Amino acid sequence: MTTTIGTEQVSLEDLTPFPGNARRGNVEKILDSLRANGQYKPLTVRRQGEETLTILAGNHTYLALLRHEESGRDACHDWELANDRPCQLCINVDADDPTALAHLIECDDDTAKRINLVDNKAADDGTYDDEALAAIIGSLENGVVGTAFTDDEADSLLARFEEEEVVEYTAPAVAEYNDSPEERQARIESHGGQDSRTYESRGVRDIFLAMPNAEADELGRCIMALREHFGAMSQSEIVLRAARVAVAVMDGADSGLTLAECLSRGEEIYAPEETEDAA
Template structure:
């Protein structure tokens, strides 16, 4: 095993670059391309020269993919920096052949694999100082080319000096339940009374008067057979076996939904203030 030896820094056409075989990392190529367009290629790829005009990318495989995704020529895209419109940081809005600035090294297969692994893994092992991150993000006019999007640093970047709904704030209004109408009160009262009766110990006044379904489904006495509803089926259907309670349940939840309905739309922008219900 040998250590990597730096050879030179060069601008190399993408056609001469080969991704590292079996690279396990799956990066966000779109975020990298956005950064390249805004900031330019500020960091070189690390490539291993395997033969003249042929290189394997050890570090920067997804930057290579982002440059390839840009493609040759003028992309026609500009980026906004404050009030200024700037050309794309990749092509400069000029004719451009896909190429990358690279640091060329010589090493053996074992070292090449180790470089690829640590380059992918090292950032995963780090953590953030949340306050320092909030301060950095808060000092920018926009988040273009940073890899961050609006809202990702909440709540550390919450501006507590601003009123609810102002830019830089996020508010949740929490309510304890909903007001009950008379029918709901009657149904809940009936169910509560029957549950209390069911919990009374034997011999207590009122014991045995509970009208919740028991475990008996069939009774035969003196030649008379009585079939009763299977309580497991009643409870499985979201019912209680109490007519008043079941009538109210069928009114407010006719389709027997187990949870409140929710609607999602990719075209609907999330509001900054959400009040439920």
């Protein structure tokens, strides 16, 4: 059974940490919060008789308050400069008789242990609604000082819920690949008319690569760059040789060949065999 006595300021020197407390908290983060926000939550303290005051919940808040006083408050000057705000403990806690706000209760030993355990375990078992958390952090005016979150943690969380920038849709350029009948007839006439000798009759076949202007320009630049390595060749010869090398590289990678070996064997492997007509 637990009996509430009241909430009051208690001198730090009169308080005793819970014996054998299993929790290991981050005292420095708690001190950072106390400096930024003050002590907003009382310690839960068990009173036994007139003199014994044992902390059941808030042991690390007590340790942070002690650290603040043991430092002689000198460390607060640098903290205030770094965070551009005054230390709330320096303002509100008497340096000559530092106290902590404490909620005093009376209970038996078993209840005291249960209160100490549940105060720590319940926090461990909690989870966050990350989107709601991001909304709160994003609404803070002066950063995350005093929240126990680091700047990197806050930035990472906020990045997950940033609204994507809406970009006005622009339809892609579409190339018109097919000639009209008029354009086809004009091309025939420009190459000698209907009686002109066809490519096929000369042992030549025309492969037409239709592509948008930008891609055609890029292909032209690639052919010029390859000519620097392949030497003086026609465009068709360069494209064929590049295709042979590409296939050799892909097959060679599967066969364990080095890139240099693939490149050197590109034409050797994939060059067509000479026919009697070609000979």
